[in-house]
Amino acid sequence: MAPGLVCADCGRTYEAGPNEPWQCACGAPLELNMEPALGDPPQTFDREAGLWAFDAFLPVNREVTLGEGWTPLVDAPTWDATFKLEYVFPSGSFKDRGATTTLSRAVTLDVNRVIEDSSGNAGASIALYAARAGIPGEIYVPTGVKPAKRAAIEGTGATVVEVDGARADVSQAAREAVAAGKGWYASHAWNPTFYAGTMTAAYEIAVQRGFEAPDAMVVPIGHGTLFLGLYRGFAALESAGWIDRMPRLLGVQAAGVAPIAETVGTAAGTQTKNELADGIQIAEPVRAAQITRAVRETNGTVIAVAEEQTRATWHTLHRAGFHVEPTSAVAVAGLEAYRTHGLDRDQDVVVPLTGSGLKSA
Ligand SMILES: [Zn+2]
Numbered sequence: 026m027a028p029g030l031v032c033a034d035c036g037r038t039y040e041a042g043p044n045e046p047w048q049c050a051c052g053a054p055l056e057l058n059m060e061p062a063l064g065d066p067p068q069t070f071d072r073e074a075g076l077w078a079f080d081a082f083l084p085v086n087r088e089v090t091l092g093e094g095w096t097p098l099v100d101a102p103t104w105d106a107t108f109k110l111e112y113v114f115p116s117g118s119f120k121d122r123g124a125t126t127t128l129s130r131a132v133t134l135d136v137n138r139v140i141e142d143s144s145g146n147a148g149a150s151i152a153l154y155a156a157r158a159g160i161p162g163e164i165y166v167p168t169g170v171k172p173a174k175r176a177a178i179e180g181t182g183a184t185v186v187e188v189d190g191a192r193a194d195v196s197q198a199a200r201e202a203v204a205a206g207k208g209w210y211a212s213h214a215w216n217p218t219f220y221a222g223t224m225t226a227a228y229e230i231a232v233q234r235g236f237e238a239p240d241a242m243v244v245p246i247g248h249g250t251l252f253l254g255l256y257r258g259f260a261a262l263e264s265a266g267w268i269d270r271m272p273r274l275l276g277v278q279a280a281g282v283a284p285i286a287e288t289v290g291t292a293a294g295t296q297t298k299n300e301l302a303d304g305i306q307i308a309e310p311v312r313a314a315q316i317t318r319a320v321r322e323t324n325g326t327v328i329a330v331a332e333e334q335t336r337a338t339w340h341t342l343h344r345a346g347f348h349v350e351p352t353s354a355v356a357v358a359g360l361e362a363y364r365t366h367g368l369d370r371d372q373d374v375v376v377p378l379t380g381s382g383l384k385s386a
Contacts, residue, residue: 027133028084030217035108035182040071043047043136047203047210056217059084061224063265070232076122076225084221087131088132090116090125094225098233103345104360107369109230109377112349116177117381118149119251122226123219127211128154130218136160138208142199144192146175147378152183164209165199167192173384203341214248214311223254224261230375239375241273241368242361244350245329246285247305249316251377252276256319260354263301274319277359282306283329299332304337304352304380305365330358343382350385353378
């Protein structure tokens with residue numbers, strides 16, 4: 026049985042099913058009507074099971090998996106930091122954490138088609154896991170999506186629908202298809218099961234570090250799928266006593282499209298657009314209020330980084346052995362900026378590198 030849905034804003038509840046709503050009647054995003062209960066940390070974890078080693082803490086049964094998870098945590102001496110290689114995944118990005126749980130729910134609900142909209146990585150991930158599940162996928166992308174990303178989606182057999190206009194128009198087209206009864210909205214931004222998956226990044230980091238939370242994490246923010254997953258994951262770990270404090274969550278956005286940085290008061294709104302970081306150019310994150318709360322509760326902040334800075338860091342990363350896409354370089358460029366603004370070098374910092382460079386052509 027799959028848990029139903031609940032609105033954190035107005036308290037309405039909805040039953041689980043292939044026709045369940047993707048949004049509350051009040052307009053807010055929905056959550057799963059089930060809290061993760063961690064209990065005591067197990068003595069060992071079955072790493073062969075990938076992130077499903079944490080299945081006792083996941084609100085969904087393992088139905089669709091490609092062995093994803095336990096991404097490497099490696100030393101990055103150039104930056105006096107530790108990188109979590111979140112591009113070491115079947116589709117080349119951390120989005121697989123959310124796709125494995127979201128498609129697992131889709132199978133449990135007997136969904137006959139999944140619909141997603143994405144600038145690339147989330148679409149490629151949902152399409153790959155839909156193929157693994159044997160469920161047809163329909164992925165809405167902006168016209169002009171990077172050819173390597175389009176190919177990654179199309180090669181799975183999923184239908185690619187190109188939409189002219191802004192990123193918001195692409196989402197609108199996908200939601201119209203859902204409203205017309207064409208399929209279930211497997212949206213990385215809206216679907217709460219996706220966030221249950223991204224929480225496992227925090228669980229892995231805790232286990233890999235011997236249950237010692239880092240001082241801070243520097244994380245890119247578009248819709249905040251990883252940022253919120255880390256927040257929720259570390260919060261669950263702290264309340265279960267696996268770790269004794271929350272890391273500070275330091276966000277990084279692309280200059281020119283940095284709504285959270287503007288809200289928490291550390292970005293100039295008029296900066297030139299960072300077009301290199303197209304993957305996180307989200308003007309209206311669905312869960313903006315939750316992200317802002319997570320920033321404030323962890324004594325964090327959010328900054329925006331410029332294109333030139335991102336490009337320079339991207340090249341430095343590749344020369345240091347990290348072949349990532351430009352949007353991943355945003356986080357490390359952000360770390361460099363935080364360091365010049367008072368983040369001590371002796372602070373223990375973990376930075377996720379979110380997407381592979383192989384898909385950025
Ligand atoms: Zn509501």
